[in-house]
Amino acid sequence: MxxxxxxxxxxxxxxxxxxxxxxxxxxxxxxxxxxxxxxxxxxxxxxxxSFRTLDWRPYFNNLNKGAILVDIDSRAVHYWNENESIYKLYPSSVPLSDELTRRGRTSIILKDPKPDWRPTPSMKERNPEWPDYIGPGPQNPLGTRSLHLTWTYYRIHGTHDTRKIGRKSSNGCIGLYNEHIEELYGMANVGTQVLLI
Known part of the structure:
Protein backbone atom coordinates (compact mmCIF):
# COMPACT_ATOMS: atom_id res chain seq x y z
CA MET A 1 0.00 0.00 0.00
CA SER A 50 -35.07 43.68 0.06
CA PHE A 51 -37.07 41.21 -2.06
CA ARG A 52 -40.32 41.17 -0.10
CA THR A 53 -44.05 41.10 -0.66
CA LEU A 54 -45.87 44.43 -0.60
CA ASP A 55 -49.42 45.67 -0.24
CA TRP A 56 -50.78 47.69 -3.17
CA ARG A 57 -52.60 50.33 -1.09
CA PRO A 58 -49.65 52.68 -0.39
CA TYR A 59 -48.99 52.90 -4.14
CA PHE A 60 -52.37 52.83 -5.93
CA ASN A 61 -55.85 54.26 -5.24
CA ASN A 62 -57.53 51.22 -6.78
CA LEU A 63 -56.83 48.08 -8.77
CA ASN A 64 -58.92 48.96 -11.83
CA LYS A 65 -57.45 46.92 -14.73
CA GLY A 66 -54.80 45.60 -12.30
CA ALA A 67 -51.58 47.22 -11.14
CA ILE A 68 -47.85 46.72 -11.63
CA LEU A 69 -45.34 48.19 -9.19
CA VAL A 70 -41.69 48.23 -10.29
CA ASP A 71 -39.35 48.74 -7.34
CA ILE A 72 -36.04 49.83 -8.88
CA ASP A 73 -34.08 49.62 -5.62
CA SER A 74 -35.11 46.06 -4.74
CA ARG A 75 -35.16 45.04 -8.43
CA ALA A 76 -38.62 43.55 -8.17
CA VAL A 77 -41.87 43.69 -10.14
CA HIS A 78 -45.15 43.29 -8.23
CA TYR A 79 -48.47 42.53 -9.92
CA TRP A 80 -52.00 42.59 -8.47
CA ASN A 81 -55.06 41.72 -10.55
CA GLU A 82 -58.25 43.77 -10.36
CA ASN A 83 -60.07 41.65 -7.77
CA GLU A 84 -56.96 40.93 -5.64
CA SER A 85 -57.17 37.19 -6.25
CA ILE A 86 -53.71 37.16 -7.86
CA TYR A 87 -50.49 38.67 -6.51
CA LYS A 88 -47.15 37.97 -8.20
CA LEU A 89 -43.62 39.01 -7.31
CA TYR A 90 -40.84 38.72 -9.90
CA PRO A 91 -37.11 39.45 -9.81
CA SER A 92 -36.13 41.92 -12.51
CA SER A 93 -33.30 43.75 -14.18
CA VAL A 94 -33.30 47.53 -13.86
CA PRO A 95 -31.53 50.42 -15.62
CA LEU A 96 -27.75 50.70 -15.38
CA SER A 97 -27.75 54.25 -14.02
CA ASP A 98 -29.96 57.00 -12.60
CA GLU A 99 -29.70 58.83 -15.93
CA LEU A 100 -31.38 55.88 -17.68
CA THR A 101 -33.98 55.36 -14.95
CA ARG A 102 -37.48 56.73 -15.29
CA ARG A 103 -39.79 56.79 -12.25
CA GLY A 104 -43.43 57.69 -11.97
CA ARG A 105 -46.86 56.63 -13.19
CA THR A 106 -47.57 55.16 -16.59
CA SER A 107 -49.66 52.33 -18.04
CA ILE A 108 -49.53 49.53 -20.57
CA ILE A 109 -50.51 50.76 -24.03
CA LEU A 110 -49.53 47.73 -26.14
CA LYS A 111 -48.97 44.02 -25.58
CA ASP A 112 -46.46 42.63 -28.09
CA PRO A 113 -46.51 38.80 -28.37
CA LYS A 114 -43.48 38.65 -30.70
CA PRO A 115 -41.28 41.67 -29.98
CA ASP A 116 -38.61 42.80 -32.39
CA TRP A 117 -35.81 45.12 -31.29
CA ARG A 118 -34.17 48.26 -32.59
CA PRO A 119 -31.69 50.22 -30.48
CA THR A 120 -32.81 53.71 -29.54
CA PRO A 121 -30.78 56.60 -31.01
CA SER A 122 -28.96 57.11 -27.70
CA MET A 123 -28.19 53.39 -27.41
CA LYS A 124 -26.78 53.37 -30.93
CA GLU A 125 -24.70 56.44 -30.11
CA ARG A 126 -23.22 54.70 -27.05
CA ASN A 127 -22.81 51.36 -28.86
CA PRO A 128 -22.34 51.96 -32.62
CA GLU A 129 -21.34 48.31 -33.13
CA TRP A 130 -24.82 47.09 -32.16
CA PRO A 131 -27.05 45.84 -34.98
CA ASP A 132 -29.80 48.12 -36.27
CA TYR A 133 -32.46 45.43 -35.94
CA ILE A 134 -33.10 41.99 -34.41
CA GLY A 135 -36.31 40.22 -35.33
CA PRO A 136 -38.45 38.08 -33.01
CA GLY A 137 -36.77 34.94 -31.78
CA PRO A 138 -34.56 33.44 -29.10
CA GLN A 139 -31.75 36.01 -29.38
CA ASN A 140 -34.02 39.03 -29.28
CA PRO A 141 -33.03 41.38 -26.40
CA LEU A 142 -36.74 41.90 -25.60
CA GLY A 143 -37.29 38.19 -25.00
CA THR A 144 -40.53 36.42 -25.82
CA ARG A 145 -43.06 39.11 -24.78
CA SER A 146 -43.11 42.88 -24.30
CA LEU A 147 -45.44 45.29 -22.52
CA HIS A 148 -45.11 48.80 -23.97
CA LEU A 149 -45.55 51.73 -21.59
CA THR A 150 -46.80 55.23 -22.38
CA TRP A 151 -43.21 56.50 -22.24
CA THR A 152 -41.45 56.23 -25.61
CA TYR A 153 -38.90 53.36 -25.70
CA TYR A 154 -39.81 52.07 -22.20
CA ARG A 155 -41.04 48.51 -21.78
CA ILE A 156 -41.38 45.64 -19.37
CA HIS A 157 -40.07 42.71 -21.36
CA GLY A 158 -38.35 39.35 -21.25
CA THR A 159 -34.69 38.70 -21.83
CA HIS A 160 -32.64 35.96 -23.44
CA ASP A 161 -29.72 36.86 -21.13
CA THR A 162 -30.78 35.56 -17.72
CA ARG A 163 -27.58 36.90 -16.10
CA LYS A 164 -29.17 40.37 -16.23
CA ILE A 165 -32.01 39.55 -13.83
CA GLY A 166 -31.45 40.98 -10.36
CA ARG A 167 -28.88 43.49 -11.64
CA LYS A 168 -28.54 47.01 -12.92
CA SER A 169 -28.13 45.97 -16.53
CA SER A 170 -30.66 47.63 -18.83
CA ASN A 171 -30.72 50.80 -20.92
CA GLY A 172 -33.96 51.91 -19.27
CA CYS A 173 -36.40 49.02 -19.55
CA ILE A 174 -37.41 46.51 -16.92
CA GLY A 175 -36.44 42.94 -17.78
CA LEU A 176 -37.93 39.66 -16.56
CA TYR A 177 -37.13 36.01 -17.15
CA ASN A 178 -39.00 34.90 -20.28
CA GLU A 179 -41.26 32.55 -18.29
CA HIS A 180 -42.18 35.42 -15.95
CA ILE A 181 -42.95 37.93 -18.70
CA GLU A 182 -45.09 35.30 -20.41
CA GLU A 183 -47.08 34.84 -17.20
CA LEU A 184 -47.39 38.59 -16.58
CA TYR A 185 -48.30 39.16 -20.24
CA GLY A 186 -51.18 36.72 -19.82
CA MET A 187 -52.56 38.55 -16.78
CA ALA A 188 -51.91 42.25 -17.56
CA ASN A 189 -54.12 44.23 -19.91
CA VAL A 190 -53.83 47.30 -22.05
CA GLY A 191 -54.64 50.00 -19.51
CA THR A 192 -53.05 48.23 -16.54
CA GLN A 193 -51.60 50.95 -14.35
CA VAL A 194 -47.83 50.89 -13.74
CA LEU A 195 -45.78 52.73 -11.13
CA LEU A 196 -41.99 52.77 -11.10
CA ILE A 197 -40.49 53.79 -7.74
Missing part, protein backbone atom coordinates in the same frame (compact mmCIF):
# COMPACT_ATOMS: atom_id res chain seq x y z
CA UNK A 2 1.56 3.28 -1.11
CA UNK A 3 1.06 6.49 0.81
CA UNK A 4 0.55 9.92 -0.71
CA UNK A 5 3.07 12.58 0.28
CA UNK A 6 1.60 14.95 2.88
CA UNK A 7 1.87 18.03 0.66
CA UNK A 8 -0.14 16.51 -2.23
CA UNK A 9 -3.76 17.74 -2.12
CA UNK A 10 -6.48 15.13 -2.30
CA UNK A 11 -9.11 15.22 -5.05
CA UNK A 12 -11.75 16.10 -2.45
CA UNK A 13 -9.72 19.06 -1.12
CA UNK A 14 -9.10 20.27 -4.68
CA UNK A 15 -12.82 20.14 -5.54
CA UNK A 16 -13.84 21.90 -2.32
CA UNK A 17 -11.25 24.62 -2.85
CA UNK A 18 -12.32 25.10 -6.47
CA UNK A 19 -15.98 25.41 -5.49
CA UNK A 20 -15.11 28.03 -2.87
CA UNK A 21 -12.99 29.96 -5.37
CA UNK A 22 -15.73 29.91 -8.04
CA UNK A 23 -18.35 31.09 -5.56
CA UNK A 24 -16.26 34.02 -4.35
CA UNK A 25 -16.83 36.41 -7.31
CA UNK A 26 -20.61 36.27 -6.87
CA UNK A 27 -20.30 37.32 -3.25
CA UNK A 28 -17.65 39.94 -3.98
CA UNK A 29 -19.89 41.64 -6.54
CA UNK A 30 -22.32 42.60 -3.77
CA UNK A 31 -19.66 44.54 -1.84
CA UNK A 32 -18.56 48.14 -2.34
CA UNK A 33 -15.14 48.44 -3.96
CA UNK A 34 -12.28 47.89 -1.54
CA UNK A 35 -14.48 46.55 1.28
CA UNK A 36 -14.15 42.99 2.56
CA UNK A 37 -17.00 41.12 4.22
CA UNK A 38 -16.20 38.70 7.03
CA UNK A 39 -19.41 36.67 6.83
CA UNK A 40 -20.54 36.00 3.23
CA UNK A 41 -24.04 35.10 4.41
CA UNK A 42 -24.57 38.75 5.44
CA UNK A 43 -24.45 39.84 1.79
CA UNK A 44 -26.98 37.17 0.89
CA UNK A 45 -29.30 38.11 3.75
CA UNK A 46 -29.17 41.79 2.75
CA UNK A 47 -30.17 40.93 -0.82
CA UNK A 48 -33.01 38.61 0.19
CA UNK A 49 -34.47 41.04 2.74
Missing amino acids: SKKPLNTPSRRAFLAGSAAFLGAPAIAQELPAGQAERDPTLAVRRNIS
Whole structure:
Protein backbone atom coordinates (compact mmCIF):
# COMPACT_ATOMS: atom_id res chain seq x y z
CA MET A 1 0.00 0.00 0.00
CA SER A 2 1.56 3.28 -1.11
CA LYS A 3 1.06 6.49 0.81
CA LYS A 4 0.55 9.92 -0.71
CA PRO A 5 3.07 12.58 0.28
CA LEU A 6 1.60 14.95 2.88
CA ASN A 7 1.87 18.03 0.66
CA THR A 8 -0.14 16.51 -2.23
CA PRO A 9 -3.76 17.74 -2.12
CA SER A 10 -6.48 15.13 -2.30
CA ARG A 11 -9.11 15.22 -5.05
CA ARG A 12 -11.75 16.10 -2.45
CA ALA A 13 -9.72 19.06 -1.12
CA PHE A 14 -9.10 20.27 -4.68
CA LEU A 15 -12.82 20.14 -5.54
CA ALA A 16 -13.84 21.90 -2.32
CA GLY A 17 -11.25 24.62 -2.85
CA SER A 18 -12.32 25.10 -6.47
CA ALA A 19 -15.98 25.41 -5.49
CA ALA A 20 -15.11 28.03 -2.87
CA PHE A 21 -12.99 29.96 -5.37
CA LEU A 22 -15.73 29.91 -8.04
CA GLY A 23 -18.35 31.09 -5.56
CA ALA A 24 -16.26 34.02 -4.35
CA PRO A 25 -16.83 36.41 -7.31
CA ALA A 26 -20.61 36.27 -6.87
CA ILE A 27 -20.30 37.32 -3.25
CA ALA A 28 -17.65 39.94 -3.98
CA GLN A 29 -19.89 41.64 -6.54
CA GLU A 30 -22.32 42.60 -3.77
CA LEU A 31 -19.66 44.54 -1.84
CA PRO A 32 -18.56 48.14 -2.34
CA ALA A 33 -15.14 48.44 -3.96
CA GLY A 34 -12.28 47.89 -1.54
CA GLN A 35 -14.48 46.55 1.28
CA ALA A 36 -14.15 42.99 2.56
CA GLU A 37 -17.00 41.12 4.22
CA ARG A 38 -16.20 38.70 7.03
CA ASP A 39 -19.41 36.67 6.83
CA PRO A 40 -20.54 36.00 3.23
CA THR A 41 -24.04 35.10 4.41
CA LEU A 42 -24.57 38.75 5.44
CA ALA A 43 -24.45 39.84 1.79
CA VAL A 44 -26.98 37.17 0.89
CA ARG A 45 -29.30 38.11 3.75
CA ARG A 46 -29.17 41.79 2.75
CA ASN A 47 -30.17 40.93 -0.82
CA ILE A 48 -33.01 38.61 0.19
CA SER A 49 -34.47 41.04 2.74
CA SER A 50 -35.07 43.68 0.06
CA PHE A 51 -37.07 41.21 -2.06
CA ARG A 52 -40.32 41.17 -0.10
CA THR A 53 -44.05 41.10 -0.66
CA LEU A 54 -45.87 44.43 -0.60
CA ASP A 55 -49.42 45.67 -0.24
CA TRP A 56 -50.78 47.69 -3.17
CA ARG A 57 -52.60 50.33 -1.09
CA PRO A 58 -49.65 52.68 -0.39
CA TYR A 59 -48.99 52.90 -4.14
CA PHE A 60 -52.37 52.83 -5.93
CA ASN A 61 -55.85 54.26 -5.24
CA ASN A 62 -57.53 51.22 -6.78
CA LEU A 63 -56.83 48.08 -8.77
CA ASN A 64 -58.92 48.96 -11.83
CA LYS A 65 -57.45 46.92 -14.73
CA GLY A 66 -54.80 45.60 -12.30
CA ALA A 67 -51.58 47.22 -11.14
CA ILE A 68 -47.85 46.72 -11.63
CA LEU A 69 -45.34 48.19 -9.19
CA VAL A 70 -41.69 48.23 -10.29
CA ASP A 71 -39.35 48.74 -7.34
CA ILE A 72 -36.04 49.83 -8.88
CA ASP A 73 -34.08 49.62 -5.62
CA SER A 74 -35.11 46.06 -4.74
CA ARG A 75 -35.16 45.04 -8.43
CA ALA A 76 -38.62 43.55 -8.17
CA VAL A 77 -41.87 43.69 -10.14
CA HIS A 78 -45.15 43.29 -8.23
CA TYR A 79 -48.47 42.53 -9.92
CA TRP A 80 -52.00 42.59 -8.47
CA ASN A 81 -55.06 41.72 -10.55
CA GLU A 82 -58.25 43.77 -10.36
CA ASN A 83 -60.07 41.65 -7.77
CA GLU A 84 -56.96 40.93 -5.64
CA SER A 85 -57.17 37.19 -6.25
CA ILE A 86 -53.71 37.16 -7.86
CA TYR A 87 -50.49 38.67 -6.51
CA LYS A 88 -47.15 37.97 -8.20
CA LEU A 89 -43.62 39.01 -7.31
CA TYR A 90 -40.84 38.72 -9.90
CA PRO A 91 -37.11 39.45 -9.81
CA SER A 92 -36.13 41.92 -12.51
CA SER A 93 -33.30 43.75 -14.18
CA VAL A 94 -33.30 47.53 -13.86
CA PRO A 95 -31.53 50.42 -15.62
CA LEU A 96 -27.75 50.70 -15.38
CA SER A 97 -27.75 54.25 -14.02
CA ASP A 98 -29.96 57.00 -12.60
CA GLU A 99 -29.70 58.83 -15.93
CA LEU A 100 -31.38 55.88 -17.68
CA THR A 101 -33.98 55.36 -14.95
CA ARG A 102 -37.48 56.73 -15.29
CA ARG A 103 -39.79 56.79 -12.25
CA GLY A 104 -43.43 57.69 -11.97
CA ARG A 105 -46.86 56.63 -13.19
CA THR A 106 -47.57 55.16 -16.59
CA SER A 107 -49.66 52.33 -18.04
CA ILE A 108 -49.53 49.53 -20.57
CA ILE A 109 -50.51 50.76 -24.03
CA LEU A 110 -49.53 47.73 -26.14
CA LYS A 111 -48.97 44.02 -25.58
CA ASP A 112 -46.46 42.63 -28.09
CA PRO A 113 -46.51 38.80 -28.37
CA LYS A 114 -43.48 38.65 -30.70
CA PRO A 115 -41.28 41.67 -29.98
CA ASP A 116 -38.61 42.80 -32.39
CA TRP A 117 -35.81 45.12 -31.29
CA ARG A 118 -34.17 48.26 -32.59
CA PRO A 119 -31.69 50.22 -30.48
CA THR A 120 -32.81 53.71 -29.54
CA PRO A 121 -30.78 56.60 -31.01
CA SER A 122 -28.96 57.11 -27.70
CA MET A 123 -28.19 53.39 -27.41
CA LYS A 124 -26.78 53.37 -30.93
CA GLU A 125 -24.70 56.44 -30.11
CA ARG A 126 -23.22 54.70 -27.05
CA ASN A 127 -22.81 51.36 -28.86
CA PRO A 128 -22.34 51.96 -32.62
CA GLU A 129 -21.34 48.31 -33.13
CA TRP A 130 -24.82 47.09 -32.16
CA PRO A 131 -27.05 45.84 -34.98
CA ASP A 132 -29.80 48.12 -36.27
CA TYR A 133 -32.46 45.43 -35.94
CA ILE A 134 -33.10 41.99 -34.41
CA GLY A 135 -36.31 40.22 -35.33
CA PRO A 136 -38.45 38.08 -33.01
CA GLY A 137 -36.77 34.94 -31.78
CA PRO A 138 -34.56 33.44 -29.10
CA GLN A 139 -31.75 36.01 -29.38
CA ASN A 140 -34.02 39.03 -29.28
CA PRO A 141 -33.03 41.38 -26.40
CA LEU A 142 -36.74 41.90 -25.60
CA GLY A 143 -37.29 38.19 -25.00
CA THR A 144 -40.53 36.42 -25.82
CA ARG A 145 -43.06 39.11 -24.78
CA SER A 146 -43.11 42.88 -24.30
CA LEU A 147 -45.44 45.29 -22.52
CA HIS A 148 -45.11 48.80 -23.97
CA LEU A 149 -45.55 51.73 -21.59
CA THR A 150 -46.80 55.23 -22.38
CA TRP A 151 -43.21 56.50 -22.24
CA THR A 152 -41.45 56.23 -25.61
CA TYR A 153 -38.90 53.36 -25.70
CA TYR A 154 -39.81 52.07 -22.20
CA ARG A 155 -41.04 48.51 -21.78
CA ILE A 156 -41.38 45.64 -19.37
CA HIS A 157 -40.07 42.71 -21.36
CA GLY A 158 -38.35 39.35 -21.25
CA THR A 159 -34.69 38.70 -21.83
CA HIS A 160 -32.64 35.96 -23.44
CA ASP A 161 -29.72 36.86 -21.13
CA THR A 162 -30.78 35.56 -17.72
CA ARG A 163 -27.58 36.90 -16.10
CA LYS A 164 -29.17 40.37 -16.23
CA ILE A 165 -32.01 39.55 -13.83
CA GLY A 166 -31.45 40.98 -10.36
CA ARG A 167 -28.88 43.49 -11.64
CA LYS A 168 -28.54 47.01 -12.92
CA SER A 169 -28.13 45.97 -16.53
CA SER A 170 -30.66 47.63 -18.83
CA ASN A 171 -30.72 50.80 -20.92
CA GLY A 172 -33.96 51.91 -19.27
CA CYS A 173 -36.40 49.02 -19.55
CA ILE A 174 -37.41 46.51 -16.92
CA GLY A 175 -36.44 42.94 -17.78
CA LEU A 176 -37.93 39.66 -16.56
CA TYR A 177 -37.13 36.01 -17.15
CA ASN A 178 -39.00 34.90 -20.28
CA GLU A 179 -41.26 32.55 -18.29
CA HIS A 180 -42.18 35.42 -15.95
CA ILE A 181 -42.95 37.93 -18.70
CA GLU A 182 -45.09 35.30 -20.41
CA GLU A 183 -47.08 34.84 -17.20
CA LEU A 184 -47.39 38.59 -16.58
CA TYR A 185 -48.30 39.16 -20.24
CA GLY A 186 -51.18 36.72 -19.82
CA MET A 187 -52.56 38.55 -16.78
CA ALA A 188 -51.91 42.25 -17.56
CA ASN A 189 -54.12 44.23 -19.91
CA VAL A 190 -53.83 47.30 -22.05
CA GLY A 191 -54.64 50.00 -19.51
CA THR A 192 -53.05 48.23 -16.54
CA GLN A 193 -51.60 50.95 -14.35
CA VAL A 194 -47.83 50.89 -13.74
CA LEU A 195 -45.78 52.73 -11.13
CA LEU A 196 -41.99 52.77 -11.10
CA ILE A 197 -40.49 53.79 -7.74
